[in-house]
Amino acid sequence: MAGAPILEARDFVVVRNGKELVRVERFAVQPGEVHVLLGPNGAGKSTLLRALNGLEEATGQLFFDGAPLRNGGDRRRLRRRTAAVFQRPHLLSTTVRGNVESGLRLRGVTGAELRRRTSASLSLLGIADLAERRRDGLSGGEAQRVSIARALAVDPAVVFFDEPLASLDPPTRRSLTADLQSIFAQLATAVLWVTHDTEEALAVADRVTFLSGGRVLQEGPRAEVFNRPATPEVADYLGVDVWLEGTLESGDVGTARFVLAGGASLVCPEAPPGPAFACIHPEDVVLFLSPPREGSTSLRNMIPATVSEIRPQARSRLIVLEWQGGRLQALVTRAACEELDLARHSTVYAAIKAMAVHVVPRGRLPA
Amino acid sequence: MDLILKGLEQAFRLLFGGDRSTYEIALRSLEVSLAALVVSLALGVPLGAAIALNRFPGRRFVVALVNTGMGVPPVVVGLVVALFLWRSGPLGILNLMYTVRAMIIAQVLIALPIVAGLSLAALQQLDTGFRLQIMALGAGQWQTFLLLLREIRVPLLAAVMAAFGGVISEVGAVMIVGGNITGQTQVLTTGIVQRTGMGDFAGAIALSVILIILAFSTNYAMTIIQQRGSRTL
Numbered sequence: 001m002a003g004a005p006i007l008e009a010r011d012f013v014v015v016r017n018g019k020e021l022v023r024v025e026r027f028a029v030q031p032g033e034v035h036v037l038l039g040p041n042g043a044g045k046s047t048l049l050r051a052l053n054g055l056e057e058a059t060g061q062l063f064f065d066g067a068p069l070r071n072g073g074d075r076r077r078l079r080r081r082t083a084a085v086f087q088r089p090h091l092l093s094t095t096v097r098g099n100v101e102s103g104l105r106l107r108g109v110t111g112a113e114l115r116r117r118t119s120a121s122l123s124l125l126g127i128a129d130l131a132e133r134r135r136d137g138l139s140g141g142e143a144q145r146v147s148i149a150r151a152l153a154v155d156p157a158v159v160f161f162d163e164p165l166a167s168l169d170p171p172t173r174r175s176l177t178a179d180l181q182s183i184f185a186q187l188a189t190a191v192l193w194v195t196h197d198t199e200e201a202l203a204v205a206d207r208v209t210f211l212s213g214g215r216v217l218q219e220g221p222r223a224e225v226f227n228r229p230a231t232p233e234v235a236d237y238l239g240v241d242v243w244l245e246g247t248l249e250s251g252d253v254g255t256a257r258f259v260l261a262g263g264a265s266l267v268c269p270e271a272p273p274g275p276a277f278a279c280i281h282p283e284d285v286v287l288f289l290s291p292p293r294e295g296s297t298s299l300r301n302m303i304p305a306t307v308s309e310i311r312p313q314a315r316s317r318l319i320v321l322e323w324q325g326g327r328l329q330a331l332v333t334r335a336a337c338e339e340l341d342l343a344r345h346s347t348v349y350a351a352i353k354a355m356a357v358h359v360v361p362r363g364r365l366p367a
Numbered sequence: 368m369d370l371i372l373k374g375l376e377q378a379f380r381l382l383f384g385g386d387r388s389t390y391e392i393a394l395r396s397l398e399v400s401l402a403a404l405v406v407s408l409a410l411g412v413p414l415g416a417a418i419a420l421n422r423f424p425g426r427r428f429v430v431a432l433v434n435t436g437m438g439v440p441p442v443v444v445g446l447v448v449a450l451f452l453w454r455s456g457p458l459g460i461l462n463l464m465y466t467v468r469a470m471i472i473a474q475v476l477i478a479l480p481i482v483a484g485l486s487l488a489a490l491q492q493l494d495t496g497f498r499l500q501i502m503a504l505g506a507g508q509w510q511t512f513l514l515l516l517r518e519i520r521v522p523l524l525a526a527v528m529a530a531f532g533g534v535i536s537e538v539g540a541v542m543i544v545g546g547n548i549t550g551q552t553q554v555l556t557t558g559i560v561q562r563t564g565m566g567d568f569a570g571a572i573a574l575s576v577i578l579i580i581l582a583f584s585t586n587y588a589m590t591i592i593q594q595r596g597s598r599t600l
Contacts, residue, residue: 055499076507084503086496093518102514103504154505 004066006031006190007052007158012060014044014051014214021047022058022214029158034184034191036205036222038198040237044214045194046162052192053160054078065157080107083151084160087167089143096122096138096146097131103154121153124183141172148180152187161193165200177203198238202226210234227281228358235279244278244325248359255300255354264325267300268357277360282318284356285330288349289340300354303328307346310337317342321350370568377569378576388550389570393577396554399467400535403474407530410475411482412523416512418483419490420498433487436480441473442539448473449543465546470554473540478530485526489519524593528586535582555581 005028014022022044029035037045051058054075062069064078083103091099100118109117122128125145130138138146144164151159165173181204184191195201201208201222208225210218218230229235232243244260248271251257258278259265268278291302305323317337321328328350332340342348381389418429450456452464452472463469493515501511516523538556545552547561555578562570 050499053503055502076505079503080505082503084500086500086503088494088496090494090497090500092514106505106510150504160503 003030005029005063006065007192008063009052009058010061010063012048012051012058012062014047014056014058016047016056020214022051022211024048024060024216027052027209027216027219029190029192030207031157031190032188033206034193034204035207035209036201037192037194037209037211038201038205038225038237039196039211039217041196043196043211045196045211047214048211049084049160049162049192049194053082053084055084081156082158082160083154083156084162085144085147085151085164087163089140089147091135091138091143091146093135095131096127096133096135099135099146100150100153103150107154109154117153117155121149124152125149126179139172141168141176144168144176152183152189156189158190158192161191163194163196165195165197173200180204198226210237212237229279230360232277232279232360244280246276246278248273248276256359258357258359260325262324262326264303264323266303266325266352266357267354268359269355271359279358279360280328280352280356281358282329282331284352285321285328286351287319287330287332287336287340287342288351291349292351297351298353299351301350301352301357303350303352305348305350307342307344307348309344310342319348321348323350371572374568374572378573381570381573382576386573389573389577391550392553392555392558392574393581395467395552396535396556396578397581399470399474399541399554400531402471403478403534404527404531406471406475407478407482408527411479411526411530412486412516413512414479415483415486416490416515419487420515430487433480433484437484439477439480440539441477441533441537442543444476445473445540445543448476448540452544464544465548465552467545467552469544470541470552473544474534474537477537477540478534481530481533482526485529486519486523489522489526490515492522493518521593524589528589528593531585531589532582535578535585 007029009024009027012022012024012027013020027048037048039045047056050056052062054069064081069075069078092102097118100121101114104114104117119128122131125148127142127145127149130142130146135143148164165176168176177200184204191204193204205222208218208220208222209216210225212233218225218234225234226238229238235243244258246258246260248268249257249259250273251267251270254270255267256270256273257265258268258276266278292299303323303325305321305328307319308322309320311318311320313331316331316333319330319332319337319342321330330350340348415433418426418433448469449464451458452461452469453459454464463472497518498511498515501514506514536556538560541552541554542557542560545554545557547553547557553561555574558574559571559578562568562574
C-alpha cells in the first residue's frame with residue numbers, strides 16, 4: 001500500500017525476563033487499513049501489539065505518523081492518539097455511558113463535545129439503549145461492544161484489537177464481526193487486529209502479517225497471504241494440507257515444470273529453477289471422471305488419481321486422492337460428490353490450472 | 368450482677384451528664400486513631416500499589432514483611448517506638464516520648480502494614496490486563512493509580528475499617544509510648560485499664576460503652592459507603 005505508514009517499527013525487539021519474545025525487522029500499519037497480525041498461540045502477536053502501543057518495553061525504532069517515539073512521554077502521547085480493545089472488555093465499575101466517556105475524559109474532552117461523542121459512539125455500536133446500565137448487568141457481547149465504543153469514541157488514529165472476539169460465543173462473534181466490518185468501512189481509523197483465527201482474519205483484514213516464534217514469516221495483502229503462503233508453516237496454519245517437495249525446471253513460455261521425486265511433474269508459473277515446495281489449495285482442484293479432449297481446455301495439469309478417502313465437511317466433501325506424485329486433496333460440494341458417485345478406490349482425473357500450483361523456492365524457507 | 372448494674376447506671380450518668388474528662392478521653396482517642404489512620408492510608412495505599420504493580424528483586428520478601436507486619440502485636444510496636452523515642456534513643460532529641468504524637472507514630476506503624484497489605488492483595492485481585500486497559504485509554508501514571516483505587520474501593524474500605532479497628536482498640540502501644548497520663552495522653556483503652564485497676568468499674572464501663580459506640584458508628588458509616596452499589600454473590 002502506498003503512502004507513509006501511520007505506525008512503523010524498525011529493528012523492533014521485545015525481551016522479557018531475559019527471553020527474546022519478538023524480533024521484527026520492519027512492521028508498518030498504513031492509515032485506514034485493517035492490518036491483521038495472524039499466527040499460532042505464543043507467536044508473540046499480543047506482545048508485539050502491546051509494544052507497538054507503548055504498553056511494553058521494546059528496543060528499536062517506533063514511528064507514529066512519521067515522528068520517532070523516543071521515551072516514556074512519547075509513548076504516552078502515542079496512547080493518547082490511539083485506543084485498544086482487549087480480549088476481556090475490562091470495563092470500569094460504572095455505567096456503560098461512564099465507560100464510553102472515560103477515554104474522552106482522560107483526554108480532556110468535556111461538556112457538550114463529551115456528550116456528543118459518547119452518544120455517537122454508543123449509537124455506532126448499537127448500544128445506545130444500554131447507556132445507563134452498569135457493568136455487572138451486561139452480557140459478554142454487550143460488554144465487548146462497550147469496550148469497542150469506548151475505544152472508537154476518542155477518534156483514534158489507530159485502534160489496537162487484541163483477540164477481541166476470542167471469548168465470545170459464535171453467534172455473538174459473527175454479529176460483532178459483521179458490525180465491525182461495516183464500522184471499519186465507515187471510519188478512516190487504521191486497525192491493528194491480533195488473532196489466531198484464520199476465518200476472523202479473512203473476515204476483517206486488508207493486510208495480513210503472519211507471525212510465528214516472534215518472527216514475521218509473511219506479510220502482504222490478505223489474498224496474497226491466503227493464496228500464496230510463503231512457507232509450509234504458514235500454509236499449514238492457513239489450512240493448505242498438501243505440500244509437495246521437488247525441483248523446479250524450465251518449462252514452456254511463461255511456465256515452469258515442478259518435478260517430484262518419483263518423476264511425476266506439474267506445470268506451474270515461471271520461477272527460478274532449483275529445489276522448491278509446491279502447494280495446491282483443495283478448492284483449486286477440479287475432478288473429472290474421464291479426461292477432457294486434448295486441446296479443449298486451458299488446464300495445464302490433468303492427473304489420473306485414485307480416491308483414497310472421503311472426509312465429510314459441514315457443507316462439502318474433502319476428497320483425498322493418491323497419484324503418482326503422492327497425495328492431493330480436492331474440495332467438492334456434497335451434490336458433486338453424489339453426482340460423480342465418488343467412493344473409495346474410484347478413479348478420477350484431477351485438473352489443476354498451472355496458476356493454482358503455488359511454488360515456494362526452498363531458499364525462502366526459514367532455516 | 369449488682370456491680371455491673373451499678374456500673375452501667377453510673378456509666379450512663381457520666382455519658383449523658385456531660386462529664387468533661389470522659390469526653391476529653393474519647394476525643395483524644397478519636398484524634399490519635401484518625402490521625403494515625405490518615406497517615407497510614409497516605410503511606411500504605413501507595414506502598415501497597417507500588418508493591419502490587421511493580422516487579423523488583425526481593426519483592427516476595429517485601430510482601431512477606433508487610434504480611435508479617437499485619438500480625439505484629441501492638442505492644443511490640445510500642446516497645447520499638449519507645450526504644451527510638453527514649454531520651455537516650457536515636458530519636459530522643461525530638462522529645463516525643465509520652466506525647467500524643469508518639470502515640471500517633473506507634474499507631475501508624477500498627478495500621479500501615481494492614482492498609483498496605485490489604486491494598487496490595489486487592490490490587491493483585493484485579494486482572495493484569497485491567498491496568499494495561501486503563502493506560503491504553505490514555506491515562507498517565509497518577510490517573511491510572513486513581514482509577515485502579517476506584518476499582519478496589521470495596522476491599523480498600525475493608526482495609527480502612529480493619530486499620531481503624533486495629534488502632535482504636537489497641538492498648539499496649541499507646542500505654543508504652545503515651546504513658547497513660549491523665550488529661551494528656553490517656554485514651555479510651557488505657558483509661559479503661561486504669562479505671563479497672565482502681566476498682567472504678569463505672570468509669571471503665573462508661574469508657575467501654577463510648578469505645579464500642581465509636582467503633583460501631585465509624586464502621587457503620589464506612590460500611591454504608593462500601594456497600595453502596597456493591598452486589599451480593
